[in-house]
Amino acid sequence: MKKGVLLVNLGSPDNPTPKAVRPYLDEFLMDERVIDVPVVLRNLLVRGIILQTRPRKSAKAYQKIWWDEGSPLIIISERFTEKVKKHLDMPVALGMRYGSMSIEKGFQELKEQGVDHVLLVPLYPHYAMSSYETVVVKAMEVAQKKFSEMKVDTLPAFYNRxxxxxxxxxxxxxxxxxxxxxxxxxxxxxxxxxxxxxxxxxxxxxxxxxxxxxxxxxxxxxxxxxxxxxxxxxxxxxxxxxxxxxxxxxxxxxxxxxxxxxxxxxxxxxxxxxxxxxxxxxxxxxxxxxxxxxxxxxxxxxxxxxxxxxxxxxxxPCLNDRDDWAALMADWIKDWSTREAYLTV
The missing domain is CATH 3.40.50.1400 (Rossmann fold)
Known part of the structure; x- marks a missing residue:
């Protein structure tokens, strides 16, 4: 089996405008692991109340931190991915839980490079329903529906390593x-x-x-x-x-x-x-x-x-794309790639 890695972070709207922020917030807040109430109530709360005003407010906040190159989270994640790649001799793709840079696109990128054994890396140190868990659940759903030939392992939360x-x-x-x-x-x-x-x-x-x-x-x-x-x-x-x-x-x-x-x-x-x-x-x-x-x-x-x-x-600042952080992630990936079995969540 050819091994590869899918790094997954939170995600971002494509640009800091209410029009772009609205579908991003809709996807994020309608996630049952973020707002964990019955779907009818969640739909009423999110689409009937929150999305009536929040996109404009959030867009203003995004405008304050937006870089010339784009979303800071996306740019930083891309830079980090490129640094991790330099330490490895296997494909590494980047996906986001929410937004246009989807998990599905990440899997597709790996598939096109012949990968059929994936290490899923939720870029969250701690386990939470609304962060780590939702990435794992979504990735497994996508893999089962559209990439059933792929075997997927998951990097455990690393908060205390x-x-x-x-x-x-x-x-x-x-x-x-x-x-x-x-x-x-x-x-x-x-x-x-x-x-x-x-x-x-x-x-x-x-x-x-x-x-x-x-x-x-x-x-x-x-x-x-x-x-x-x-x-x-x-x-x-x-x-x-x-x-x-x-x-x-x-x-x-x-x-x-x-x-x-x-x-x-x-x-x-x-x-x-x-x-x-x-x-x-x-x-x-x-x-x-x-x-x-x-x-x-x-x-x-x-x-x-x-x-x-x-x-x-x-x-x-967060760890972002620090060299030592990228090298450490690459070491974890190498450890996975050389073992027959790997501890998953």
């Missing part, structure tokens, strides 16, 4: 150099608390309060909250950061049901009012900078922190 933590810590350490911080905030993308319970194979483990995080359990393999806190702690130890200067929060939430806490915007205000006025912010739920990091955190977050009394603010 020692080699990944080493690269992530090195990147964050570089970002902290020369910045006199008094606090470092690890801000992860938020999800509804019910997603944690739905992803729990034991149906009884997670209490959403940290009490079960130190108890070894199979539930940790799919517990996004546990994995985020684990990443924070592993990086903190790797960089020897004082525990009292580090915390974890969750950004980007919708109104309604409770989402994971503490909320990042609340933390900006709390930290500033407590006198922690020199803040560094990291967004490790993403490997590529995107709307949620470049606009929500780097721009809006800075404004919110300074309005609350903060003095110095620094957003540390």
């Amino acid at each position: 020692a080699d990944y933590i080493e690269v992530l810590s090195h990147s964050i350490g570089e970002g902290l150099e020369g910045f006199e911080y008094d606090h470092v905030l690890f801000s992860y993308h938020g999800i509804p608390e019910r997603h944690i319970r739905k992803s729990d194979p034991t149906r009884s483990h997670c209490k959403i309060d940290g009490s079960c995080c130190s108890i070894n359990s199979v539930a940790h393999h799919t517990c996004y909250r546990h994995q985020c806190y684990a990443t924070t702690e592993l990086v903190r130890k790797a960089l020897n950061l004082p525990a009292e200067k580090v915390s974890t929060s969750f950004q980007s939430r919708l109104a309604g049901d409770p989402w994971l806490k503490p909320y990042t915007d609340y933390e900006f205000e709390r930290l500033a009012k407590e006198g922690r006025t020199r803040l560094a912010v990291i967004t490790p739920a993403f490997v590529s900078d995107c709307l949620e990091t470049l606009e929500e955190i780097a721009m809006e977050g800075k404004e919110e922190f300074e309005e609350a009394g903060g003095k110095s603010y620094k957003h540390i």
